[in-house]
Amino acid sequence: MHPDETRQAAVVAFLSDPSAYGGDAPVEVVTTHSAHVFLAGSLAFKIKRAVRYSYLDFSTLQARKGVLERELALNAPAAPEIYDRVVAVTREAGGSLALEGAGPAVEYALRMHRFPREAELSRIADGGGLTTDLARRLGTAVAAYHAEAERRSADGAALIGEIVEELREALGGMGEVLGRGRVNAFLEAAGRAFADAAPCLEQRAAAGFVRRCHGDLHLRNLVLIGGRVVPFDALEFDERLGTCDVFYDFAFLLMDLLHRDARVQANAALNSYLQAAGDLGGLAALPLFMALRAAIRAMVAVQAMAGNGSAGAAREARDYLELAAACLAPAPPRLVAVGGLSGTGKTTVAARAAPYLAPRPGAVHLRSDVERKALFGADPLAHLPAEGYRPEVNAEVYARLLDRAERVLRAGHSAVVDATFLAAEYRDAVRALADRLGVPFDGIWLHGDPAELERRIEARTNDASDADADVLHAQIRRGADPADWTRISCGGTEDEVAGRVKAALLPE
Template sequence: MDDQSETVAFLRGLTGADGRPAEVVETHGALIFLCGDTALKLKRAVVYDYMDLSTLARRKALLDRELELNRPAAPKIYRDLVPVTRGPEGLRLGGEGAPVEWLLRMARFPAEDELAVIAARQGIGDGMAEALGQAVQRYHRAAPLRAAEGPKLIADILDELARVFAGMEAVLGPEAPARFDAEARATLDRVAPLLARRAAEGHVRRCHGDLHLGNLVLIDGLPTPFDALEFDEVLGTCDVLYDLAFLLMDLCHRDLRQAANITLASWLLQAGGTEDAGLEALPLFLAVRAAIRAMVLVQTDAARGSDEAGPEARRLLAEALAALRRAPPRLVAMGGRSGSGKTTLARLLAPGVGAMPGAVHMRSDTERKAGAEPVDYSPEGRARIYARMLERASCLLGAGQSVLLDATFLDEADRAAAERLAAAVRVPFHGLWLEAPPAILLARVASRRGDASDADAAVVEGQLSDGTEPEEWLRIDAGDGLEPALAAARAALG
C-alpha cells in the first residue's frame, strides 16, 4: 500500500491567500484540504470490498472519472486535476517532476449552502423543493443512456443486502431484515416486467448514484448535484426513478415529507408524463434506498468501533418496510375559484394521501405552462389542460399512486369527467370545493407574486358571474383561515 504520509503533511501545511492553514475534511475514501477558495481532494490509499485505491494509477483513474462525471452538472465547482510533484526543494503543487500523487482541484463553496445543512437549519421550502425536482430532472435528461437488465440491478442489490444483513442481527434484530427481504423480493417479482420495459425504453442511465441532500449544494441559488458515485459503474447505472428515490427517501427520513412530495411532483411535471407509469416501482425503490442507508450506517459504525447508529438504522429499516406497504390509491379533486387557496391547501394535504411520499399534486396552472408551448386560457386551451391532467391521473392511478387534482373545476363537465375517471379505474373519489367571500378572493389574487397562476381581479370577477358550483362535492370554508380548512379536508379524507 502506498505511503501517503509525506503528501498529507505537505497538504496540511498549505495556506490560503489570507494566510490561514488548510482545513481538512476526512471521508472513508478521501481527504479534502480546504485552502482559501480552493478545495483539493486526495484519494486515500485504501482497499475496501467495493473500491481499490491502493496504487497511484488507480487513484488517478478515479479522480479522472470523478471530474468527468461531475463537471457537466457543476462546472463552477469542478476545475481540473493537479499533480503533487517532487522538486529540488521538496513537494509542490504542479511542476515538471514525476507525480507522487494526484489531486482533484475544485472551487470551495460555503458549507452552509449544502442542502443537508439547509434542511437541518430551516427545512426545505416549497420553492426550493420545486427547484430540486427541476434540477434532478435536468440532470437525468443529460445522463448517458445505458443498456441494462432493469430487474437484475435491483435483484443483485437485494442479494447483497441479504448477505450483509445476516451479520447485523445484533444491531438490527432478526425479524426486520427477514421481513424486508421477503417483502422486497415479492414486490420485485410483481414489478419486474415494468423494470424490464423501462430499461428497454431508455429509463436506465448513468445516473448520479448517491443523490441525497449531502450531495446537493446551492450554486447561484440553484440546487446543484455534485460528488456523483464514481468508483462503481454498476452501482452508478440505474433507473432514473431509483436515482431520485434516494433523495425522496432522505427527505422523508428527515421528516420533510412535504418537500419530498413537491420534489416528486416537480420532477414528474418536467418529465412531461413520461415517468408517470414508473411510479408502480417507487415503493420498492424507496425501500431499497432506505435499507442501503441502514446497512451503511451499521458498517460505518463498526469501522469506527462505535455502537451509536443502531436506533437510526432500525428506524430506516422500519421506513423501508413502511414504503413497501401498498396504500390503495384514490383520486382527490380540489376545486374553487381563483384565490380560494386550492394550491396552498393541496400542498399541505397531498403528503398524507396514499403511499409515500403522498399523492401526486397536479395543478392546472403549472400543467398549462409545462412543455415547449404553454396552453392559453381559451375554452379550447382549458379543455386540453383538463384532458392532459386526467390522462396523467389515469396513468398514475393505474400505477398505484394517489392523485390530487388542483383546478377551478367551474365547469360541470370537468367535474363529471374526474368522477368518471375514478369509477373507470375503480378508486375512491373525493371532491372538495373551496369557497371564500369575493373580497377575500380578490385580495388574494392581488397579493400574488411569482405564482404560476396568471389569474387577476378580472378573472375572478368573471368566475363569480359564470360557472356552476357542485352540489355533491364537500364544501369547505377557505375564507376563515388555513387550519380550519385543512382540518376539514383531512377529516373528509379520513
C-alpha cells in the same frame, strides 16, 4: 493504516502544511474511507487514499489518477463552480514535494473551489431552512441533471435484482442488531415488490431511463451556490453502481427527506421533478426504490458499528429499516379533486394536502393552469391570450388532467387534481375515473366571499393562473355549487383552510 498508504504519508504531510499553498493559514484535513481532502483557503485538494477494498482498488498511482479524472468528468458539467482540474504532486530535484512542479508526479490531486459549509443542503435542512420553495427547486435541479445524464444499455431489472440479492445476503447476517423478524419481513416484502416491478424496470430501461446517474444523491451532496441547487460528489469509483434508473437515483433524495421527517418537502420535490421531467412511469417502482435506498443505509449503519458497537448507529440502522418497511407497506391510492371559483386557493390547498395522502411521499398534484400552459408549450408563468380558454381547449385540458391522473393511479399513487370544475361534465368525468379504477374519490369544493376572492386575485404574483376579476365575475354569473362534493370555506389563513381540508380527507 493500509500498507499501500505508508508511501502516501509524505504527500499527506505536505498537503497538510500551509506552505504547500504559499500561505500560513491552518489547513483543515478531512479523511474518509477512500480519500483525504485538504481545505486550504478558498481551495480544496482531494487525493485518493492508497487503499484496496472488496469494492474498489486505489492501490496504484495510475488507478488513483484515473478515478480522479473520472470524478472531474462526472461532476464538472453540473458543478463548474466547484470542480477545476486534476493536478500533480511532484518530487523536485532536491527531494522536496511541490504542487504542479517540474519533477515527476508522485501523487495526483483534484483541485476544487470551496463553498461555505452552511450552503450544503443537509446543513440548510438541519437549520430548518429547507422551505417548500427550495424543495421545488431541488426537484427541478435533479430533473435537469438527469436530462443531461448519459443513457446506458444495462438491464434495469437486473441492476435492481443485484441490489435486492446483496441486501438479502448482508441483512441476513444483521438480525441481532436489526431484529430477525423485521429483517425477514422486509426481505420478503422487497422480493415481492421487485417481482412486481421487474417488467416495468425492463420497459423503462428500453425507453432510455437507465442512465449514468449521480449514484449518491442525498442532501449532503447538494449545495446552494448563487441561489442554484448544485449536485456534487457523484459516485465515481464503480460504473455499474452509478448506472441506474433515474428514479432510483432520485429515490435516494426522497428517502433522505423522509428520514429527516421532511414529508412536505419530499412531496414538493417529487411534484417539481415530475413536472420538469414529465416521467410518471417511474412512480410504479418508487416505493421499492425508496425502500432499497433506506435498507442500504441501514446496512451501512450496521457496518459502521464494527469495532465500536455504537448504540446511536444501531438506533439509526433500525430507523432506516423501519422506513424501508413503511415504504413497502400496502397503501391503496385515492383520487382527490379540488374545485371552486378562481381565488379560492385551490392550488394552495391541493399542495398542502398532497403530502399526507398515501403512499409516501404523498400524492401527485395535477393543476389545470399548468396543463393548459403545457398544452401551448408556454412557460407556466406566461400569460395566454383569450384563445387559450376556448371551450374546446378547456375540454382538452381536462382530458389531459384525467389522463395523467389515470397514469398516476394505475402506478399505485394518489392524485390531487386542481381545477375549477365549474362544468358538471368535468365533475362527472373525474368521479367516473375513480369508479372505473376502483379507487376512493373525494371532491372538495372551496367557496368564499366574492369580494375577498377578487382581492386575492388582484394580489397574485408569480402564479400560473391567468384569471382576473372579469373571469371571476363570469364564473359567479355562471354558478356552480355541487351538492355531492364536500363544501369548505376558504376564509381565514392558509393554515386554517388547509386544516379544514386535511380534516375532511383524513378524519381522526
